[in-house]
Amino acid sequence: MWRHRRRERARLSRSRNLNTQPKARPIRNLIAASSFLLSVGYLGAQSRYTPGEVADGHRLYLANCAGCHGPEGDAVPGVTFAHGGFRHASSDDDLVQIIRKGISDTAMPPGNFSPFQAKVIVAYVRSLAEVARADSTNGLASRGEVLFDGKGDCLDCHRIGNSGSRLGPDLTDIGSVRTAAGLERSILEPEAEVLPQNRLIRVIPKSGQPITGRLLNQDTFSVQLIDRDNKLLSVPRSGIKEVMFLESSIMPSYRDKFNMQELQDMVSYLVSLKGIKPQ
Known part of the structure; x- marks a missing residue:
């Protein structure tokens, strides 16, 4: 009789478990699925990179990209890599395609990079935003x-x-x-x-003292600049002996x-x- 009672209690216990557990499983499964989808979505937009990939990307970037974008990625007006946002890309895969194929109707040309090379360049570009977020100043x-x-x-x-x-x-x-x-x-x-747009020029006239200032415009007839006294000058080409850009900063x-x-x-x-x- 005791054996019969133990078997009956075990049967009832199993029955209660079967009635209660399925109600919790869909909730747990939904949470797990949501977490998975969120993580996939995040990683699809921006991947994680190793220090080695960032270093390789840095070398490729300096050799091929810094001439236009600058070492810090802020030389092109309206484009700042440290901000982490891009008008023409919503994911790292998009950035890889832009690096390899360029952007039509813009100054961004296609690059002769393999998919791996483009990927490590993206790794370095993404690192610029991380460094910018780490920047801190205690100034007022x-x-x-x-x-x-x-x-x-x-x-x-x-x-x-x-x-x-x-x-x-x-x-x-x-x-x-x-x-x-x-x-x-x-x-x-x-x-x-x-930066090239910030370099000063020196105009050496055929007679008189050299003029140093910031270039505003030049054409076949004259060179227009602002001199050190903040005066707007237009120097006729006919009176110019030489025009040179200054490599150093004032x-x-x-x-x-x-x-x-x-x-x-x-x-x-x-x-x-x-x-x-x-x-």
């Missing part, structure tokens, strides 16, 4: 603005909004196109990288002029410039 933008207008004498060459000189690059939206690390490097080592290094806190304040201010001067 309001103090940086005071330094910019005062101790730094930056408005003597640069312009923000309607204030300053046109001799150097316009910094009104510099925070939208440069990273904190890149800006700090430009402040400390201005000679390290001079911007001084602030390594010995700013202390560490002032440097961080300046970088914070420049990063804050997104097209509208902060109030």
